[in-house]
Amino acid sequence: MVQAYILIQTEVGRAAEVAERIRGIEGVAEAHDVTGPYDVIxxxxxxxxxxxxxxxxxxxxxxxxxxxxxxxxIVNI
Amino acid sequence: MVQAYILIQTEVGRAAEVAERIRGIEGVAEAHDVTGPYDVIxxxxxxxxxxxxxxxxxxxxxxxxxxxxxxxxIVNI
Amino acid sequence: MVQAYILIQTEVGRAAEVAERIRGIEGVAEAHDVTGPYDVIxxxxxxxxxxxxxxxxxxxxxxxxxxxxxxxxIVNI
Amino acid sequence: MVQAYILIQTEVGRAAEVAERIRGIEGVAEAHDVTGPYDVIxxxxxxxxxxxxxxxxxxxxxxxxxxxxxxxxIVNI
Amino acid sequence: MVQAYILIQTEVGRAAEVAERIRGIEGVAEAHDVTGPYDVIxxxxxxxxxxxxxxxxxxxxxxxxxxxxxxxxIVNI
Amino acid sequence: MVQAYILIQTEVGRAAEVAERIRGIEGVAEAHDVTGPYDVIxxxxxxxxxxxxxxxxxxxxxxxxxxxxxxxxIVNI
Amino acid sequence: MVQAYILIQTEVGRAAEVAERIRGIEGVAEAHDVTGPYDVIxxxxxxxxxxxxxxxxxxxxxxxxxxxxxxxxIVNI
Amino acid sequence: MVQAYILIQTEVGRAAEVAERIRGIEGVAEAHDVTGPYDVIxxxxxxxxxxxxxxxxxxxxxxxxxxxxxxxxIVNI
Structure with a gap:
């Protein structure tokens, strides 16, 4: 099993809808809008x-x- | 109350009009064209x-x- | 209440110990070693x-x- | 007269003292701690x-x- | 008088024609295709x-x- | 003879087909999909x-x- | 089995010795000095x-x- | 013959002396202090x-x- 953070840049003005759709994908545990260089994590x-x-x-x-x-x-070292 | 700087990249050739429109948005105190990796701050x-x-x-x-x-x-630490 | 992801670069060779110490800080829910441009998230x-x-x-x-x-x-928009 | 934004990265743990000292320099109008890829603007x-x-x-x-x-x-274009 | 280097990213496959056209602009002294994160300097x-x-x-x-x-x-400091 | 690594960002969702086509170009020895800031190396x-x-x-x-x-x-220094 | 490219920045002036030492590590197939934002790949x-x-x-x-x-x-997708 | 631009980041406060010393190196045609993400080009x-x-x-x-x-x-393409 491999876990990962996925840092996402969206087209301008579309962060909220992208985060919501990603939450509906199997295998995705969480997805949030953020400020900074990425729009969704x-x-x-x-x-x-x-x-x-x-x-x-x-x-x-x-x-x-x-x-x-x-x-x-994520790596376990 | 939260204040922020917003560093903006525009499509090429459109920095001046973008800065002017941003200045018209409620909640925006200032917006200037700049040189460097960003086009408007x-x-x-x-x-x-x-x-x-x-x-x-x-x-x-x-x-x-x-x-x-x-x-x-902006954070007050 | 404000939640955040904190993307961390460590000095070389120190990612594992940094992740472990961050997990012990009050207010931190999770901290993992990752590969890519950041070392710990x-x-x-x-x-x-x-x-x-x-x-x-x-x-x-x-x-x-x-x-x-x-x-x-994290912002709720 | 040329005005500029100066985006500053500090050594870890020193953003607050740096912002305060920069505010004391002649020619500097403002300096704030921020979150994101820069520590002080x-x-x-x-x-x-x-x-x-x-x-x-x-x-x-x-x-x-x-x-x-x-x-x-800042450029006036 | 202010001199500057302008680091340019082009759309893929168009570096050569962009460099040539920039050389024709008044005020531009030189423009070359380069490899690395920029396509023309x-x-x-x-x-x-x-x-x-x-x-x-x-x-x-x-x-x-x-x-x-x-x-x-370019700044003379 | 000059050898090089070419770090490639693709449009979203197209990394696999791009890697395959690059492998077919004369002068290219290898091309792989990767995770991280680049999509194909x-x-x-x-x-x-x-x-x-x-x-x-x-x-x-x-x-x-x-x-x-x-x-x-690649440089031999 | 997982393969990877490792993009390395060295301290200034030390790229050649770093590349040579990395080549001696078990599990490393190749290591070369390069120009650009990385020093060794x-x-x-x-x-x-x-x-x-x-x-x-x-x-x-x-x-x-x-x-x-x-x-x-490297991912096989 | 290969020509190149070399984009240089210096330690803080040392851009001017670095530019001057680089100008003294054989093979270097020009070196200037600049503002932006690099300090000397x-x-x-x-x-x-x-x-x-x-x-x-x-x-x-x-x-x-x-x-x-x-x-x-610089590449001639």
């Missing part, structure tokens, strides 16, 4: 790093209004 | 951090010609 | 934006091994 | 762009606890 | 910081294929 | 720095779905 | 994302002369 | 990309007061 989990990559590219990045995502996998 | 205030977020997303980001905004709330 | 809460600023500057930034922090307050 | 003015450069390098950057400054001159 | 001069801002916004940013410009005025 | 070689620039601008940046490329030439 | 592999995190923090970041590392895990 | 040339890398690492980065350099080779 989400937490998600998947079986392994490849499934996590697929979740981000095939599910989250497909949403309308997403400009960039930055996936930060 | 504004100062604004709202009742709390949520209202500030709404001001940025619902009023400033709705303006034509805005590419990215970066909100930096 | 934490979630914390405080009464208002000023208390949040104080928590970050007076408690988290005082820890040995912290290089930079980037506070992203 | 100041506004200052000088006779021309060279004097502004000198103000930043010779006065502000000489302060203890400053890590990086980013000067954004 | 130009040198230009104007009477003062406001005229420099106008040169960048009204002449350079108006060119087709420009995505972002970052103006770095 | 490729390795390529050309006769000299100018040919490398041409490979990136004329071949890679022409692909549909590329947003930004950052070429990092 | 390495490729490495580990059993899983946690072991990769440990390789970076416990082996690479322990080297003298490393300032920042940015790990970009 | 230089232009230099060398026989090939490897010699350019050596010039930057062995000569420029050895100077006291340099924090980071970003080399942007």
């Amino acid at each position: 989400a937490q998600a989990g998947a079986d392994d790093i490849d499934s996590l990559g697929s979740l981000v590219v095939a599910r989250i990045q497909r949403l309308d209004g997403i400009a960039r995502t930055l996936t930060c996998p | 504004a100062q604004a205030g709202a009742d709390d951090i949520d209202s500030l977020g709404s001001l940025v997303v619902a009023r400033i980001q709705r303006l034509d010609g805005i590419a990215r905004t970066l909100t930096c709330p | 934490a979630q914390a809460g405080a009464d208002d934006i000023d208390s949040l600023g104080s928590l970050v500057v007076a408690r988290i930034q005082r820890l040995d091994g912290i290089a930079r922090t980037l506070t992203c307050p | 100041a506004q200052a003015g000088a006779d021309d762009i060279d004097s502004l450069g000198s103000l930043v390098v010779a006065r502000i950057q000489r302060l203890d606890g400053i890590a990086r400054t980013l000067t954004c001159p | 130009a040198q230009a001069g104007a009477d003062d910081i406001d005229s420099l801002g106008s040169l960048v916004v009204a002449r350079i940013q108006r060119l087709d294929g420009i995505a972002r410009t970052l103006t770095c005025p | 490729a390795q390529a070689g050309a006769d000299d720095i100018d040919s490398l620039g041409s490979l990136v601008v004329a071949r890679i940046q022409r692909l549909d779905g590329i947003a930004r490329t950052l070429t990092c030439p | 390495a490729q490495a592999g580990a059993d899983d994302i946690d072991s990769l995190g440990s390789l970076v923090v416990a082996r690479i970041q322990r080297l003298d002369g490393i300032a920042r590392t940015l790990t970009c895990p | 230089a232009q230099a040339g060398a026989d090939d990309i490897d010699s350019l890398g050596s010039l930057v690492v062995a000569r420029i980065q050895r100077l006291d007061g340099i924090a980071r350099t970003l080399t942007c080779p």
Whole structure:
């Protein structure tokens, strides 16, 4: 199991709707609007790093209004 | 009351008109064109951090010609 | 109440100890080591934006091994 | 006369004292602690762009606890 | 007189034509394609910081294929 | 002969197809999808720095779905 | 098995010695000096994302002369 | 022959002395203090990309007061 924070930049004016839609995606635990260089921060989990990559590219990045995502996998070191 | 600096990147060639429109928004005290990585810097205030977020997303980001905004709330520490 | 994600860069080789110490600070709900441009991501809460600023500057930034922090307050818009 | 915003990163834990000292420098109109990628944002003015450069390098950057400054001159376009 | 370096990001695949057109603008001394985070670097001069801002916004940013410009005025300190 | 790493940002949702097409370009040795601030990292070689620039601008940046490329030439120092 | 590119910033003047030492670490396939925002780019592999995190923090970041590392895990999507 | 712009960040308060010393290095044509995210911008040339890398690492980065350099080779495309 791999968990990750996903730092998201949205198109201007669309942060709230993007956060709400991301919360509806399976595997996503939380998603909040934030101020600063990112617009939405989400937490998600998947079986392994490849499934996590697929979740981000095939599910989250497909949403309308997403400009960039930055996936930060949690590591237990 | 929360005050913030809002660092704004505009679409190319549109900094001057964006700055002028932002100055017309209620809650905005100042907005200037600048050189450097940002094109316009504004100062604004709202009742709390949520209202500030709404001001940025619902009023400033709705303006034509805005590419990215970066909100930096002032903190008294 | 204001919640925030705090994106943290540590001095090289010190991410694990920093994450552990941050988890012991009152007001911090979670802190994890991550890969990518940040080394540790934490979630914390405080009464208002000023208390949040104080928590970050007076408690988290005082820890040995912290290089930079980037506070992203959650906004409900 | 050239006015500028100066976006400042401080060493960790030193934002408050830096902001206070910058407020005491001649030519500086305001300086506030902020959250986000910068720690302090100041506004200052000088006779021309060279004097502004000198103000930043010779006065502000000489302060203890400053890590990086980013000067954004205001332009009237 | 104010001189500046202008660091330019172009739309993908258009660096060469952008550099060539910028070389044709009055006030621009040089413009070259480069590798790295910027695509074209130009040198230009104007009477003062406001005229420099106008040169960048009204002449350079108006060119087709420009995505972002970052103006770095030269200071004699 | 100049070798380089090319760090690529793609439009959202298109990393996989971009990586596959880049692998088909002559002079490209490898191209992989990655997580983090870049979406695809490729390795390529050309006769000299100018040919490398041409490979990136004329071949890679022409692909549909590329947003930004950052070429990092290998140097033997 | 997880593979990754590791983008490394070194202290000034130390890129060559850092690249050479990284090449001697078990799990590292390649490491080269580059120009651009990073100084050295390495490729490495580990059993899983946690072991990769440990390789970076416990082996690479322990080297003298490393300032920042940015790990970009390869994903097969 | 390879020409390059070298974008330099200095330690705070040391931009002027760094620019002056860089101007004295063989192969450097110009070096100026600038405002913005970089403190000094230089232009230099060398026989090939490897010699350019050596010039930057062995000569420029050895100077006291340099924090980071970003080399942007000019390409003729």
